[in-house]
Amino acid sequence: MLIEYVDQNRIHENAGSLKLSFSVLTKIFGFFDSLMEKSVIKVTQIILILLLFSTVGIAQNQDFFKPDSVKKTHFKKPAYDFYREINKYNVIWNEPSKDASGSMPVGNGDIGLNVWVEPNGDLLFLIGKTDAFDENSILQKLGRIRVHFEPQPSINENFRQTLNLSMGEIIINFSKDFSACIWVDANNPVINIETKGKKAFKQTVTLETWRDSIHEFKETQVSDMFKNLEGPDPYKTYIYPDTIASGSNEIRWFHSNGKPEVDGYGENLRIQGLAPFANQFIHPLFRRVSGALITGKGFITVSQKQIVSGKEANKQHIQIVCLTTHPNSGKQWSDSINNISKQYSSTKSAECKILHNQWWQKFWNRSWVDISTSDKKEEADVYQLSQAYTLSRFMNACGGRGALPIKYNGSVFTYGKPDNPDFRQWGGVGYWFQNQRHTYYPMYAQGDFDLMQPFFKQFHDILPWQKIRTKLFFGHEGAFFPETITFWGTEVSGHYGWEPMEKRKNPLASSTYLTYYWQNGIETLLMMCEYWEFTRDTDFLMSILIPHAEEITRFYTIHYFLDNSGKILFAPASSLETYHIAINPLPEIAGLKYVLPLVANIPLISDSLRNRCNELLKYLPEIPVQEINGKKQLVPAQLWTMRMNVENPELYAVFPYRHYGDKKKDLDIAVNAYNNRVFKNDYCWNQDVIDAILLGLKVEAKTLILNRASAKNHSDSRFPAFWNAFNDYIPDIDHGGVMQNAITLMLLQCQASKIRVLPCFPNEWNVNFKLHAYNKTTVECEYKNGEINFLEILPQERSRDVTN
Numbered sequence: 001m002l003i004e005y006v007d008q009n010r011i012h013e014n015a016g017s018l019k020l021s022f023s024v025l026t027k028i029f030g031f032f033d034s035l036m037e038k039s040v041i042k043v044t045q046i047i048l049i050l051l052l053f054s055t056v057g058i059a060q061n062q063d064f065f066k067p068d069s070v071k072k073t074h075f076k077k078p079a080y081d082f083y084r085e086i087n088k089y090n091v092i093w094n095e096p097s098k099d100a101s102g103s104m105p106v107g108n109g110d111i112g113l114n115v116w117v118e119p120n121g122d123l124l125f126l127i128g129k130t131d132a133f134d135e136n137s138i139l140q141k142l143g144r145i146r147v148h149f150e151p152q153p154s155i156n157e158n159f160r161q162t163l164n165l166s167m168g169e170i171i172i173n174f175s176k177d178f179s180a181c182i183w184v185d186a187n188n189p190v191i192n193i194e195t196k197g198k199k200a201f202k203q204t205v206t207l208e209t210w211r212d213s214i215h216e217f218k219e220t221q222v223s224d225m226f227k228n229l230e231g232p233d234p235y236k237t238y239i240y241p242d243t244i245a246s247g248s249n250e251i252r253w254f255h256s257n258g259k260p261e262v263d264g265y266g267e268n269l270r271i272q273g274l275a276p277f278a279n280q281f282i283h284p285l286f287r288r289v290s291g292a293l294i295t296g297k298g299f300i301t302v303s304q305k306q307i308v309s310g311k312e313a314n315k316q317h318i319q320i321v322c323l324t325t326h327p328n329s330g331k332q333w334s335d336s337i338n339n340i341s342k343q344y345s346s347t348k349s350a351e352c353k354i355l356h357n358q359w360w361q362k363f364w365n366r367s368w369v370d371i372s373t374s375d376k377k378e379e380a381d382v383y384q385l386s387q388a389y390t391l392s393r394f395m396n397a398c399g400g401r402g403a404l405p406i407k408y409n410g411s412v413f414t415y416g417k418p419d420n421p422d423f424r425q426w427g428g429v430g431y432w433f434q435n436q437r438h439t440y441y442p443m444y445a446q447g448d449f450d451l452m453q454p455f456f457k458q459f460h461d462i463l464p465w466q467k468i469r470t471k472l473f474f475g476h477e478g479a480f481f482p483e484t485i486t487f488w489g490t491e492v493s494g495h496y497g498w499e500p501m502e503k504r505k506n507p508l509a510s511s512t513y514l515t516y517y518w519q520n521g522i523e524t525l526l527m528m529c530e531y532w533e534f535t536r537d538t539d540f541l542m543s544i545l546i547p548h549a550e551e552i553t554r555f556y557t558i559h560y561f562l563d564n565s566g567k568i569l570f571a572p573a574s575s576l577e578t579y580h581i582a583i584n585p586l587p588e589i590a591g592l593k594y595v596l597p598l599v600a601n602i603p604l605i606s607d608s609l610r611n612r613c614n615e616l617l618k619y620l621p622e623i624p625v626q627e628i629n630g631k632k633q634l635v636p637a638q639l640w641t642m643r644m645n646v647e648n649p650e651l652y653a654v655f656p657y658r659h660y661g662d663k664k665k666d667l668d669i670a671v672n673a674y675n676n677r678v679f680k681n682d683y684c685w686n687q688d689v690i691d692a693i694l695l696g697l698k699v700e701a702k703t704l705i706l707n708r709a710s711a712k713n714h715s716d717s718r719f720p721a722f723w724n725a726f727n728d729y730i731p732d733i734d735h736g737g738v739m740q741n742a743i744t745l746m747l748l749q750c751q752a753s754k755i756r757v758l759p760c761f762p763n764e765w766n767v768n769f770k771l772h773a774y775n776k777t778t779v780e781c782e783y784k785n786g787e788i789n790f791l792e793i794l795p796q797e798r799s800r801d802v803t804n
Helices: 022-037 067-071 082-087 264-271 275-280 330-346 349-366 376-399 433-440 449-474 519-535 538-558 586-600 607-618 649-653 667-675 688-694 698-708 733-747 796-801
Strands: 091-093 104-107 111-117 123-133 139-150 160-164 169-175 178-184 190-208 215-217 237-239 251-256 289-296 299-303 306-309 313-325 368-373 573-575 579-585 625-628 631-634 637-643 748-751 754-757 765-773 777-784 787-794
Touching: 082 368, 104 160, 104 169, 104 178, 104 376, 111 160, 111 169, 111 178, 123 178, 123 289, 123 313, 139 251, 139 289, 139 313, 190 251, 190 289, 190 349, 251 330, 264 275, 289 306, 289 330, 313 330, 368 376, 368 733, 376 698, 376 733, 433 449, 433 519, 433 733, 449 519, 449 538, 519 538, 519 586, 538 586, 538 607, 573 586, 573 637, 579 586, 586 607, 586 649, 631 649, 631 667, 649 667, 688 698, 688 733, 698 733, 733 748, 733 765, 748 765, 754 777, 754 787, 754 796, 787 796
Parallel strands: 573 579
Antiparallel strands: 091 160, 104 111, 111 123, 123 139, 139 190, 160 169, 169 178, 178 190, 190 306, 190 313, 215 237, 251 289, 289 313, 299 306, 368 765, 579 637, 625 631, 748 754, 765 777, 777 787
8 A cells, every 4th residue: 555655755845856666556556456346346457437428519708898898987886775686585475384394594693593483373493503513513403492472373364474684584474463573683692583563462482392311313324423334333322411401580401512421522533543632632522512591571481491471562572592612511601691691681672683784784785696687588587596696695694603614414504304303414523525615615706704714714723633643644744634524623433434543554534435535625725725815814824824735735745656757646546536546636636736826926925835835836747638539628537437426526627726717728628528527417516507607608507507596406495595405405505505606607707816707697687796806806797788887896906907
């Protein structure tokens, strides 16, 4: 195995010219043979697979304007009432829902609610929180709340449940005479439920729980703590009960994580050989306390799980404070939540609501996309697309400012199963990078940089573990990042495999889907560079980007051998999850070729980092291109086999690593690869629509983007942005992420100093948008009836960089 040669023939930081011997090459292929003998597909050598598909022509762009014309500033700025324009995408339901699958989302960035009304008139909602992980690293719901009214409201033709986007609230008109407003304070961890009626009424608030006793959980998912992918789980998973600690005239409950007899975190470290380093880190789950406190003026205790308004009134208001603390005790948690509740209660609710509304106003005003058409045949589909974009962005705002990143498989808006709302397909433990990234790419153009902070903070926080793992596994410095990581930074146990590291010949993950799938580190570095390009945030650069760049570049400088031509030989390797055996995979080569110059060109980095980037570039092989069926095209690797998944690795040279694209050199090589791609499924994390846009394939891109937003793709839920599970779970957040990113790329593309406006937008559609570009730039544009009516670039000196 290559791992046996970690001290020989390395590329050192002084970039000595080394050669790969024939004996080492033989051992590499011997390792492939050994691996293949254990796989389902039994082969004895690397097979070069030719992709034999017919090719089609390249769609050409029709320029909307000549570059010089965009520098003019005499266009009249259209009046844009963001309240009116955003609220036309409000979701309005005219009848109650049967269950949680008919729920509507609202939140404040950390706390997310699934809200619905039952046919009997009861108001229900699930409470999710971004960091409410239990002992098993299951992202639990805090609970389910039921609000019952007396007299019971009569549900009739006047019923309306409205998601009011501009204010970040849900308004429910049960009838003409009775209504409720639900909002989660954008600036405080407090849920507000305000009800009012023409006639006085009483209401009962009940906490509904399902974690009432210790019981075994038997539906473990792929990334759950004790999941074994190759047989029975090694240990049983136990769910532990919440603590109900209500005092007078309140409902108070929390889940306080103990340390189970078999500690999943401890086992996770043990099997990966990391237990000796545990004392350098805080246990991420033990003594994590999550819960809530419900109070209301005039409400009195009925039981530990129920309070009721003491007397009838025309207006009533309950508040729910939600809190996670770590590491902490239940007593410390209670003291903290008491302080928050007391301070919030002393503040006038009207003042908090004004500040809450202001936050949402600033959010919607920093960017928008409003697409329409004059074609009656397409009008409904285009509206649906524009609404889907807006709702998906709204959901990210509701779940993207917490302590931990948005989870690709549902965010805080999963509704699970009736007897277990905590259920989440693929589990709560793993943050799968292939999926996570799509949630965050559109946020650059949207200007939602605050929502990106938890994502980058996580990678900063887990970097120490990656350095330790790299040293332990390979005996050298630097850091590599696995595809499926826990939020504390280790490999998901089931993917790593349950045989302890010290008993293995190869210390890497035993699942061949992930053994050599290390794109995470390179692409995260790209995303950090993009964040720098957009924001010019020097604090971020110094504290997060540069430390990450140091370790990623150090790893790739040291880890691999050189071949006989003096270039890095990326082997053993895989090409994403699709081809488990590859030599010189395109994503690694294209990724490093793209990101290293970005790092090297940052003015504030050290000379040593800049020199390392430039030196490493010299040793990279060419991006894999082969002639297939008489035409040159990108291919997944120099050699590849053992196909097991449905990605198109060759198109990583289009996105995320934008070497090829419309108006760029050798466009036909990339278009041929797109036309001949093996997998043509554009849903979930598949990126066909993004590739089509970046290649300038307008007709194809239009078809794909409309399909992605279509109602069939959220048919399992009532809410039109709760995307079906596909490869993930409901709501499929990365499905909406790809759609948002595709739309922003239709309207605006940045690379180097250039800003392309409307590079792949359908000529027959209209749009009003405000988006962000590199170097703290905003672009506001109105395109209507085939003409640009208004274009404003701020700061104005950036106008010279605008082109189509």
